[in-house]
Amino acid sequence: MKKLILLFLAFLSIFFILDMYLRPTIKNMSENKAKTIATEIIDQVVLEELSTINIDGQKLVNIEYDNSESISSVSTNAYFMNLIKTRISAAIQKKLSKLQVKTLEIPLGTLLGTEILNGRGPAIPVKISMSGSSMVEFSSQFSESGINQTKHQVYLDVNTKVTIIIPGHSSSSNIHTNIIISEIIIVGKVPNFYFK
Template sequence: MGRTEAVQMVRWVQKRRGGTLRLRIAVGCLLALAVIAAIDAHIRPAIQSMASYQAKVYATRVLNEAVEMQLAGEGVSYQDLVVLSIGSDGKVQAVQTDVVRLNLLKAALTNAAIDQLAMLQQQVVSIPLGTLLGWQIFSGWGPAVEFRLVPGGYVDAALSHRFDSAGINQTRHQIMLRLDANIVAVLPGYTTSTEISTEFLLAETVIVGVSPDSFTQVLTGEEQGIERLIADYAR
């Protein structure tokens, strides 16, 4: 074998070795990516669930504090929001709501909630390694893995009126404010959203009607005769 042929042979061997090395590197990278994807798919539900829970707890507390502080500052009573029309016989004929005052109160409470929500700071979410890996037997065990939680979201508000019985010819009237918020939790590489809803009692009263002179109580029970099912009570 001549010198030229020997040099060509060496180059061919080196080229083949280089190609094999590149192939091995490519295969190794693909395997590493597959392992990373498998780990991510395994731990993603745990991270998103924990982040969603932490965001919900934190946002609910902030919304409650914002509304409670605003209500304390407003000092609103039932009489400020509702006027009861009383007839000449002393009976309540109508319930009139001060729509303007009620909408102003709703706007003030909603703005207070939005302002507080916008001031949410980054939170540190710590998840035990055993929980993160999804192993039930090791759930809650192992060193804590920390993530930075950046919450954000928006708030919708709705007013409602509730009327229910509070006794004989007595009706309880409640004015409720419901806040619905969509909270987005952003972590490095992960994003999850959660819905929260909380209600606040703005005002209530019991509207008392005219008590009857007597009333009838009907008892149930197959063992009782019909003459024992009805009992009249005098006032």
């Protein structure tokens, strides 16, 4: 009976040592996989939605001139921008909600952490659960683009938080993506307060 208990304790000790040794590699590879999947989702959704919406810089930005042909105001079409934001946010959230259990196959050599065996050996399947949330905002930037020319860019800022769960551990990764959706060269003097 003592031998059986000692054998069980030895097996349990080896299991915990292996778990402590392998967990960082599994955690890092799981986080990288989650970031890759989330980035692919964001890129795909933004591309699909922007192609169906048919964005034109004139729809997003309105430039008004005064009597002396100087720019008096630069305004954005809030309705159109909110439409874009809502559609992209909903589509990203829909795809992120479909993330469930993924199987990550890690070569045994990679798990063991040796450089010579890295990427080699039979693939060990590791199940990871994923979930995510996303927030979409707009930002804009003015910059000088030449003599009496100003470049105005409107960005779509997508912030996504992806949570991965592996047995005995969970972690979150934040992914920030900036996409230019409009770029206009404004000819004429732009008031200095737009550059602040």
